[in-house]
Amino acid sequence: MSNLRKTEAPVSTVTLDKNKIDAPTDNIYEAISIVAKRATQINSEIKKELIEKLEEFATYTDSLEEIFENKEQIEVSKFYEKLPKPHAIAVEEWLNDKIYYRNTEKEA
Template structure:
């Protein structure tokens, strides 16, 4: 999934409780599912960022020289400006993009 094109808010907003709990009829179950999805999104974004920053890595034994790489700074700033993982997960939940099931009902 492309998290860069999401419409999730950048800051904290208030959601209608009835809309959040509507798919499961249980607010705690809905929050648990959203939390698990936010964890997945967070780890995906972190892996993607680490992979991109690896391109700029320099391995020196000397700690005296520290280089500022403008591209590396731009990549880091871009990822800092993305919506947080929980905001993306809530947005996906409200749009019905998260698949969930109860094993005891199957």
């Protein structure tokens, strides 16, 4: 997920226009469901990427079987802590028409 640095999603809480959120589907519940599913995907991607980056810097000891954090791990963790929350990124993607969705019930 390389576009994390480029996201313009807010880090803090903002008020959104309900009409803009439900405009693509004409149903606020459907729109929120789509955004929630995307937020779950984003969260999984972020978690996977964070674990991979932290493991790059991990130092393992045979005697205690512990993983010691070093300065690089702390910096990586701080970067991810400062990112917008997955739901904020998903809402930003939704409002900018970056989420592909389809209703299979309507297609049938």
